[in-house]
Amino acid sequence: MDQKKEWSISVPIFRNSVILKQLGIAIGIPFGAVIIFLIVATKEIKYLMYSLGLIALLFLLTYIYIMVIYKGAYEMEFVLDEKGILARTQAEQLKKNTRMNALTMLLGTLTGKPAAVGAGMLAQSRQQVYMKWGNVTSVKYKPNSNTILLKSGWTENIAIFCTDELYNEIREMVEHYTKVY
Template sequence: MNGKQVDKEGITFETRIPVFNNPLLWRQLLIVSLLSSGFVLVLLLGLNLFEDNWEQIPKSFLVWVVLAGGMFSAFTVILMLLFRGVVTRYTISEKGVVQATLTPYRKFAKKLPFLALLFGGKQGMTAAGAGMLAQSREVIFAPWKDISLVELYPSRMEIRLKNQWRTVIQIICLPENYREIAELAQKSVSIKPEKGPDSAFLQVVFTFLTLLLGIALFPRLPIHVPGAFVIPMMVFAFPAIWSTTKFRKISAAIILITLLAGVFLAFYFGEVDFSGEGALYAASIEFLSFAFFSALALRGIFLGKTAEKE
């Protein structure tokens, strides 16, 4: 192990991805724990809002934190006991980077479908989680054309290859080849592509938040915006997110106008009531929804590039 081979196919070597001294792994583990338990939070908050149990909102967040902490602790125990470093082979060439997991725990990983579901199965997950990805991601290939950023961490002999929004591959180098691989990576992505439209991932996230925060406005909240205003906001949010034509800016403008009109009329007709128990908690979620739709509209109006020539 820890051998290095240079041939026409590029640089090939084997190393062990650390667990303890791996900030990327722990950050990913925390994010996965928070997002996985987040579905419970969404369900609890939905019940709180639609059943007018606003005073229970803080307890719902507490349940979420406890559940996320429990999942993080469970994953940590599994990492400590079973995945104490993942043996990995890297091949770095002019075409890209190939990472192959050689860990002996692949057979055991087959008995962990839950972890495999959470950590694997989608292109672009990093080598930091390779121990638990052994079954679902034994080999990963990242062509240079898909990489837009190289991050170097000399103290850990670590190189992170990123696209516009995530780490694609984490390379743990050997002391004798770190500089060579770093130079090759920087040279291969030295010409960065111009920033284009939102990536599909961001569009999916915005769509999910549109549905989530839009539905949150339907119950009667402290600032009551009727569904006649909420529905158009949600409908026009989709072209504001996905369209690449001038209709994107038009849709964004409609969202902003509808939101402002709905809030103005709520105050004008006295549809504002903060007297209920827990009203401030419910209003906080409502303000979050208002902020999201406002930001989405402003982004579409001022930052949204279209495919049509002006």
């Protein structure tokens, strides 16, 4: 099985269980900690409600931003061959992401917030990810969302999003190439 498969897909951000789980971890844990801190530390209920309202407003504005700027979807391209798999952001979305990441790094630098600079740099570095089959340590199949999750070590991972028509073919290819090693 020495073939190459390329495809593009538009993944709905707020309707894909894999993305929602990752968002829950990335956003839920820090904001959950902040909310718990506010509940414990705030003496007056009106200040607590004001704080929670601001957090809810931030979430709402973020949702609106994603729906307007990104049309609620993440545009991905995949290239799978006998050596490995490449997952990358499609060109048009890559331009938007690059501008947003550069703006995040610039504002982080101007305001003296190294965490913001790091977040922008990390986001930019993940626009294109390649994983060799020999480095894959774990594979999880999610047929309900047409997704295959590949892991390589602690930090490297790729979510392969497939169309309904492609899922079984891509699954067979992943099974073949990951069994070789």
